[in-house]
Amino acid sequence: MFTILVGLICGALFGSGMIISGMVDPAKVIAFLNISGDWDPSLMFVMGGALAVFTPIYHLLIKKRSNALNGEKLSWASNKQIDATLITGSAIFGIGWGLAGFCPGPVMASLGGGSSTIMMFLASMLIGMTAAKYYLRGAFPLPFLGRYKNSIPSQASK
Amino acid sequence: MENFSPWSALAGGALLGLSAAVLMLFSGKVAGISGIISGLFTRKKKEFSWRLAFLTGMVLSMFILQPFSIDLPELIKQPVLSIIAAGFLVGFGTRLSNGCTSGHGIIGLGRFSKRSITATLIFMAAAVIVVFIRSRLGVL
Known part of the structure; x- marks a missing residue:
């Protein structure tokens, strides 16, 4: 139950992030990829924002753990x-x-x-x-x- | 550059990073969207419910944001054939490389995984080249 609730909340956060950041707009994505044209670097800030939050949490809190808070093993590919x-x-x-x-x-x-x-x-x-x-x-x-x-x-x- | 929107991009990005970190810390799962989608169709029963919950949350997010007058964008018109081709390539490619912009581009990069750094550089480069060719051909 806990894992399902966490999944639902994280999914809502993730989806909101996709919408707010502009990743849901293919015109914006293509403008970001179009470096030789009228380049819109906005989406670089999406990755920057995501990494600025995820990287420290991972290295300071998650990496040293062997289990997640729900008791499940942290398994990597x-x-x-x-x-x-x-x-x-x-x-x-x-x-x-x-x-x-x-x-x-x-x-x-x-x-x-x-x-x-x-x-x-x-x-x-x-x-x-x-x-x-x-x-x-x-x-x-x-x-x-x-x-x-x-x-x-x-x-x-x- | 008239559409430059660094603040909303940064804020949205921060939410993506927060979601990935919370999911991993609390549940030990990787917020890689291509993996979550394709994982729905494997026979691992134990993994099914959280994946479905996560995807449900994603679909619901637009309805959570609507009261704040944040809405989905009007999509640009694109030929059906290129949408279908693109969808197939995205599905096929992400399963071969075991990740997409989220799994490799956020979680993998954040973990400094060499596989993910390689994957991210390659898919970025490939996408830039495709857009470059399209712009030279005048389809952009």
Whole structure:
């Protein structure tokens, strides 16, 4: 129950952050990415604000703990490798982000607006995630990368 | 630069950081949105309820902000095909790299994770290049 309540509150905080910061506006995201044009650096301040709050709390309060306040173990993504999958995945994500100006957080925060654009993006994103799941099981090869080999059972999200 | 809005960006960003820190300190979970969404569809029953609660909170946030006359923006018109392509790429890419702008860009960077620093530099660079090409092609 505690974990569910914390989840709900943190989700509301996160969604509010996405809306207030302007991340939910693809025009703003694209203006931030358009460094050779009429550059709007605002969104740099989003990351700055987030890191200014998260980084000290993490290093001063969280890092030394082995359990969270609800008693659960603090578990990290075990994968430390910088490999072709990480690099390709990040590049593919970046291409998609630059193409429409949406990433997963803002899409969830905008869902209640009922926009068909958001719905379409979300549906397509879920299909993409499912496809990735199959790829990570070695179901089909990708250009350059081939078939995924060292398939580890799905790990904690990171 | 007429739309420059550093203060609301900073304030919103601070909320994102606060949310990520509280979720981790209280529940031991990572506020990575792509991971939370895709995690809904795995068979881990124990993780399901907090993920659903988090996403519910996210969807509700716009209704919490409306009384303060903060609303969602009017979306720019974009071709359906590029929305669908973009959605697929975002979904596929974030599962391969195990994180998006939140998981890698906030939590990973805050933890000084080398994987996340690499991922963030790459997705930023890729997005900048795509926008650059679009602007040269005159679609922006």
